[in-house]
Amino acid sequence: MLDRMLNHADLIEMLDDLARKRRLVGPVRRGERFLYEEVTDPRQLDLLFTYCVFGPRSYLFPPVETLFTFESENGAFRAKPMLDARPLALIGVHPCDLHAIALLDHVFGHEHADEHYLTRRRHTFIVGMDCGRPCTEGVFCADMGCHDTESGFDLMLHLLGEKANGHARYGVRFGTPEGRQWVLYGRRSEVPTLDDERAFDRAQREKAAAFSRRIKTPAEELPALLDRSYDSLLWEATARRCYSCGSCNLSCPTCYCFNILDDLSLDGSQGTRRREWDGCQIKSFATVAGPHNFRPKAASRLRHRIYRKAKWIREKTGLPGCVGCARCDRACTAKINSVEIYNQLAEEV
Amino acid sequence: MTPAPVLHANPGGSVYIPSPARVLRVTRLTEMEKLFELAFLDERPLGHDPGQFVQASALGYGECPISICSSPTQRDRFELCIRRVGRVTNQLHQLAPGAVIGIRGPLGHGFDMHEFHGRDVLVVAGGLGLAPLRSLIQYIVDERARFGQFHLLYGARCPSELLFQEDLVRWRQNPDVNLLITVDRPDEQWRGRNGVVTTLFKDLPKLDPANTNVVIVGPPVMFKFVVLEVLARRIPQSSIYCSLERHMKCGIGKCGHCQANHVYVCMDGPVFKYGELKAMREAME
Numbered sequence: 182m183l184d185r186m187l188n189h190a191d192l193i194e195m196l197d198d199l200a201r202k203r204r205l206v207g208p209v210r211r212g213e214r215f216l217y218e219e220v221t222d223p224r225q226l227d228l229l230f231t232y233c234v235f236g237p238r239s240y241l242f243p244p245v246e247t248l249f250t251f252e253s254e255n256g257a258f259r260a261k262p263m264l265d266a267r268p269l270a271l272i273g274v275h276p277c278d279l280h281a282i283a284l285l286d287h288v289f290g291h292e293h294a295d296e297h298y299l300t301r302r303r304h305t306f307i308v309g310m311d312c313g314r315p316c317t318e319g320v321f322c323a324d325m326g327c328h329d330t331e332s333g334f335d336l337m338l339h340l341l342g343e344k345a346n347g348h349a350r351y352g353v354r355f356g357t358p359e360g361r362q363w364v365l366y367g368r369r370s371e372v373p374t375l376d377d378e379r380a381f382d383r384a385q386r387e388k389a390a391a392f393s394r395r396i397k398t399p400a401e402e403l404p405a406l407l408d409r410s411y412d413s414l415l416w417e418a419t420a421r422r423c424y425s426c427g428s429c430n431l432s433c434p435t436c437y438c439f440n441i442l443d444d445l446s447l448d449g450s451q452g453t454r455r456r457e458w459d460g461c462q463i464k465s466f467a468t469v470a471g472p473h474n475f476r477p478k479a480a481s482r483l484r485h486r487i488y489r490k491a492k493w494i495r496e497k498t499g500l501p502g503c504v505g506c507a508r509c510d511r512a513c514t515a516k517i518n519s520v521e522i523y524n525q526l527a528e529e530v
Numbered sequence: 531m532t533p534a535p536v537l538h539a540n541p542g543g544s545v546y547i548p549s550p551a552r553v554l555r556v557t558r559l560t561e562m563e564k565l566f567e568l569a570f571l572d573e574r575p576l577g578h579d580p581g582q583f584v585q586a587s588a589l590g591y592g593e594c595p596i597s598i599c600s601s602p603t604q605r606d607r608f609e610l611c612i613r614r615v616g617r618v619t620n621q622l623h624q625l626a627p628g629a630v631i632g633i634r635g636p637l638g639h640g641f642d643m644h645e646f647h648g649r650d651v652l653v654v655a656g657g658l659g660l661a662p663l664r665s666l667i668q669y670i671v672d673e674r675a676r677f678g679q680f681h682l683l684y685g686a687r688c689p690s691e692l693l694f695q696e697d698l699v700r701w702r703q704n705p706d707v708n709l710l711i712t713v714d715r716p717d718e719q720w721r722g723r724n725g726v727v728t729t730l731f732k733d734l735p736k737l738d739p740a741n742t743n744v745v746i747v748g749p750p751v752m753f754k755f756v757v758l759e760v761l762a763r764r765i766p767q768s769s770i771y772c773s774l775e776r777h778m779k780c781g782i783g784k785c786g787h788c789q790a791n792h793v794y795v796c797m798d799g800p801v802f803k804y805g806e807l808k809a810m811r812e813a814m815e
């Protein structure tokens with residue numbers, strides 16, 4: 182069910198308003214590619230983007246982030262947390278990335294809540310954008326149940342054909358009271374007609390059918406498939422090609438592992454502690470003093486990543502650990518393809 | 531127009547900020563290890579279970595996980611035994627009494643002492659594994675009436691690497707502790723046993739399988755051989771405990787470094803029952 186209708190020009194005017202109060206981040210075309218970038222004018226955004234090379238993750242969980250600064254004082258120290266409460270608006274987030282954000286919300290919000298993430302998150306307004314069709318070759322979001330979403334946005338836009346004046350028309354769904362208020366306060370939206378509702382239903386049905394199902398095993402059965410596959414030679418065979426470069430980790434919207442590092446001023450009187458993205462495919466990730474590496478082989482690291490994505494995260498959080506965006510497949514230097522791994526494992530047993 | 535950054539300080543708002551603790555005493559144990567006695571500047575007790583750890587910071591150098599090696603019965607101060615292996619641990623080794631370091635914790639799950647009360651206890655330690663176990667051992671010694679027989683087996687590579695030598699002397703003199711020590715490579719002065727830690731099993735009295743808890747902490751290679759000895763004495767797997775080491779950064783289940791299969795060692799451990807490890811293939815590899 183749609184809540185309201187908005188046309189493109191009106192949406193842009195509302196976003197103009199929003200940009201006065203919040204940093205605006207959304208898809209921007211860069212040559213052949215789209216990237217999530219901060220813009221000052223909503224006209225710089227391209228809401229009909231296919232997919233963004235990276236997810237919007239870096240605006241909620243930045244690649245490098247200062248956790249706190251400290252000053253040494255008479256032999257002791259005083260630390261000051263760095264919490265980023267700048268109001269942010271993420272414009273044009275596809276369903277898969279909304280699922281990925283939901284996972285980050287869970288991880289950082291659960292036990293020992295991480296205020297660095299949560300502060301940013303609390304100040305974030307999200308305008309979702311349904312992709313209406315598989316955004317690109319090789320995505321398997323439908324297999325992961327992530328091609329659609331009922332929540333995780335303040336409002337969701339559905340492109341429903343063009344109006345006579347050539348301007349896009351969006352069906353709007355509200356996700357939160359803030360989203361509802363924003364649209365209604367904009368005073369430019371319209372009540373959906375019966376035709377709009379029909380067009381919306383049709384689009385939803387057609388989208389779900391447009392994915393040629395690519396993983397032979399349903400997502401709920403992947404944990405069981407992996408259970409049977411721990412000792413498969415396929416890990417070793419696939420990992421022979423792996424460079425352990427970690428590109429798959431860096432491009433993944435649900436990867437949240439990090440390292441913690443310190444900086445110190447020359448005189449030692451002050452410094453910072455920061456965190457940086459890290460990845461389980463990087464060889465030193467599990468190395469302890471000795472040195473002893475608990476995952477010395479590329480095969481064990483590859484298996485670890487796939488187990489996390491398709492089994493452990495789901496079992497631990499009840500949420501998909503992989504949203505099927507295929508960014509890891511596209512980013513992989515060695516053309517290692519996760520769907521192929523699942524399907525080959527399924528053929529083995 | 532983008533609004534100006536509002537990066538604000540929210541004291542206590544970050545789980546990553548350590549609390550300042552003063553170094554009260556530093557004791558050199560061996561070439562590589564020093565014992566640090568610490569107390570929080572605000573005088574609050576650490577309040578830990580044996581087997582838990584802290585994240586210890588040398589601010590500006592980094593932070594690393596270190597087991598708490600003093601008894602929870604000692605409440606006004608706590609001790610850490612730190613081996614010098616790299617950036618953070620080297621920096622901590624430079625510190626003298628009076629210095630202030632950062633402490634986050636206690637973290638993780640230690641030994642559930644209710645499962646130990648009223649039972650015989652066999653503790654097997656290899657190398658630096660004695661450090662996390664010292665908290666448990668001291669607790670048993672301090673609360674001796676709560677336990678049955680107490681055997682402590684300890685193996686080090688050579689006599690100069692024996693940790694906590696003062697404690698070893700004290701425990702040896704204590705009739706309530708059956709302490710057996712061995713070294714892999716004896717030197718001229720060494721009058722004790724030699725060989726790997728499993729050779730000490732032949733000198734143990736008969737264990738009561740129904741009433742004995744066994745705790746094993748040491749390098750991964752040691753673990754398997756000790757478990758064999760223990761299982762051969764018909765001790766059930768559910769009575770065997772161990773503590774795992776992993777690379778750790780956050781200590782609170784976020785950073786992913788410490789995972790062993792599906793388990794976060796920092797949150798679900800570092801203390802595990804042997805039975806739990808069977809579902810964790812990486813734990814033993």
Ligand SMILES: Cc1cc2nc3c(=O)[nH]c(=O)nc-3n(C[C@H](O)[C@H](O)[C@H](O)COP(=O)(O)OP(=O)(O)OC[C@H]3O[C@@H](n4cnc5c(N)ncnc54)[C@H](O)[C@@H]3O)c2cc1C
Binds near residue numbers: 473597598612616777
């Ligand atoms: C639960 C637990 C309890 C521990 N208890 C003790 C103890 O009581 N006494 C003690 O001396 N050591 C203990 N350690 C090991 C100690 O954490 C590492 O030796 C220390 O982190 C090395 O830090 P560094 O900066 O000095 O070394 P680095 O210069 O960073 O590196 C030296 C080596 O240590 C590894 N390493 C670096 N950071 C970590 C880390 N955060 N976790 C694990 N390994 C790391 C590196 O991969 C490298 O191989 C414990 C580890 C864990 C996980």
Ligand code: SF4
Binds near residue numbers: 429432504
């Ligand atoms: S594992 Fe690959 S396909 Fe799945 S969410 Fe991460 S990048 Fe996307």
Ligand code: SF4
Binds near residue numbers: 516
């Ligand atoms: S991107 Fe490909 S080559 Fe690089 S670590 Fe991941 S799987 Fe290996």
Ligand code: FES
Binds near residue numbers: 778782786794795797
């Ligand atoms: S140390 Fe970070 S998850 Fe365990």
